Amino acid sequence: MFNKLFPNVELQDMITATNETLYMTIISVLGTLFLGIILGLLLFLSRPGGLWENKFLNWVTAAFVNVFRAIPFIILILLLFPFTDFLMGTIRGPKAALPALIIGAAPFYGRLVEIALREVDKGVVEAAKSMGAKNSTIIFKVLLKESMPALVSGLTVTAIALIGYTAVAGVIGAGGLGDFAYFYGFQRSDFDVVFVCTVLIVLIVFIFQFIGDILTRSLDKR
Amino acid sequence: MISIKELTKVFHTKDQDVTAVDHLDLNIQSGEIYGVIGYSGAGKSTFIRLLNRLEDPTSGSVTIDKQEITSMNKNDLRLARQEIGMIFQHFNLLWSRTVKDNIAFPLEIAKMPKEKREARVKELVELVGLKGRENAYPSQLSGGQKQRVGIARALANKPKVLLCDEATSALDPETTDSILDLLVDINEKLGLTIILITHEMHVIRKICHRVAVMENGKVVEQGDVLDVFLHPKRPVTKKFVDQVMGDPDQDHSLDLIHENYKSGKVLRLHFVGESTNQALISELSREFKIDLNILHGKITQTQKGAYGTLFVHVEGDQDEIERAQAYIQDTSVEVEVIPNVQ
Known part of the structure; x- marks a missing residue:
C-alpha cells in the first residue's frame, strides 16, 4: 500500500533526513536560546532607565540585532560561508548550517526576550531593590523568572521559524528534510518524496508547538 | 531614629x-x-x-x-x-x-x-x-x-x-x-x-x-x-x-437644631483625648437639675485617644445650666454656647 502510493520513498533515507533536521533544529534552538537571552538582556538592561543604562551599548546591540534581522536567511548563509568554514571546518552538512541558523534566529529571539522583559512589572523590580538585591539576583531571580512563560512561548515561535530555516539551508546542502525534498524529490521529479518530507516537517512543527504550549501553560501562575 | x-x-x-x-x-x-x-x-x-x-x-x-x-x-x-x-x-x-x-x-x-x-x-x-x-x-x-x-x-x-x-x-x-x-x-x-x-x-x-x-x-x-x-x-x-469628621459647623442640620429648640441652650462639646472615656453626659444629668438631649455629633478614635464634637440641647434653670457649663470647663472638654434664636 505504502510502496504503491509512494514508490520512491525509502524509509531509511527518510529517518536519516528527519534525524538531521531534528539535530539542526535542537542544537540551533539551544544556541539561539543562549545568544538570544544575552542579546535581549543587553537590549533591556542598557536602555534608558535600565539597570545598566548605557547609550553606546544599547546602540551597538540594537544595530547588531537590526542588521542581522534584516538580512534574508538564504543570503546570510552565503555571507557566512567563510566564517562557517573557519568555525566548523566545512561548509556542507547539518553541522555547517548551525552558525547561520543561530546567527539568523538569535536577533529575532533577542527582540522577543526584550519584549518579554519589558512586560515584567516594574514594581516587582523595585521591591527586589528595596530588599537589597544585587543586580545579578534581579536578573536571574526576578526578570528571567517572572518572564518565563513569555520566554518559552517566544522560543516556541523561534523554534518553528528555525525548522523552516533548516529546510532553506537544505538547498545549499545542509542535509535534513528540506535538502532531501529538493535534491531527491524535486530535482528527480519524485513528488511523492516531496510530499512525505512536507508531512514530516509539519509533524515536527506540531510537536514543537505542542510541547511549547504545555510548558508555557504549566509555567504561568498568573 | x-x-x-x-x-x-x-x-x-x-x-x-x-x-x-x-x-x-x-x-x-x-x-x-x-x-x-x-x-x-x-x-x-x-x-x-x-x-x-x-x-x-x-x-x-x-x-x-x-x-x-x-x-x-x-x-x-x-x-x-x-x-x-x-x-x-x-x-x-x-x-x-x-x-x-x-x-x-x-x-x-x-x-x-x-x-x-x-x-x-x-x-x-x-x-x-x-x-x-x-x-x-x-x-x-x-x-x-x-x-x-x-x-x-x-x-x-x-x-x-x-x-x-x-x-x-x-x-x-x-x-x-x-x-x-x-x-x-x-x-x-x-x-x-x-x-x-x-x-x-x-x-x-x-x-x-x-x-x-x-x-x-x-x-x-x-x-x-x-x-x-x-x-x-x-x-x-x-x-x-x-x-x-465632616465639617460640623457647616452641617445643614445646625439650622434645624435652631429651628426646633427655641428654649434652653445648645452647647457644643469638643472632646479631645482622655475625657471621652468619662461618662460626661450621665454625670451632668446626675449632678445638675437639667435635661440633656444629644442632637448631633461625631466622636472618633485615634491612637492617642478620642476626638470629636457633640451638640447637646440643655433645658433647665438658667443658673443650673451655667453651673453645669462651669463643671464641663473643669474637665478637658471644651464647651461653647451656640448662639440661640430666642
Missing part, C-alpha cells in the same frame, strides 16, 4: 525642572507610627523612595539609626536596605513564587541558610495570619492576603523600619482596617518604627501617632495626630480632617 535634613529631589524633564521634594526636614522617633499625608502630586511617593534611595536625592541627607543612607556606596546601601522593609500599594509580589517562596525571597537575598529560612518563613506566615495558604500563588489570593504576604516579606530580615507606600489604597475599607490592625499589632509587638504615606485621613486617624501634611514637596504642618485634628492650621490640613 530617623532624621531627614534639607532633603531635596528635582526631576529634570525636557521642558522644565520639577521639584518633587523641597528642602524637607523631619525627625521620626524610634517605635512610632509616622504618617505623611498629601494629595497626589504632593511629593510623598518620591519622599518615601528617597528614604531607601530607590530614588537618589538631589541634595540633603537621610540618617536612619545613625547610618547616613545618603552617603553610602552601592554595597553598603544594599546591606542597609535589608534592614529597611517596604510594602507597596500594588503589593509587588513575584507571581511565579508561592506565598512561602515570596516571603523567603528577602532571606535568600540576605543569604540565610535553607533550614533557618524555612523556620523563619513559618514564623512570619503565622505572624501575618496566613497559615494554610503557604503554597498558594499570589493570583489565588485576595488583595488583603496579598498585602499580608507583602508585610511578611518586608519583615523577614527583622528590619528596624517599615516603609509603607500607600499600602492600603488598593484595598476595600474592611480589608484596609484589618491591614491597619496588623500594622499596629506589629508596631506594638516588635517595636518597629513605621513610616507610611497615604492620601486617606482615615489611615492617619486610625493608626498614626504623629503626622506630617505635605503640599508641593514641603511639610506644611506636623505634630501629634490629635493636635492636628484639633487645630488644623492650613486649609489643606483642614480638608483632610474634614475627610473623616
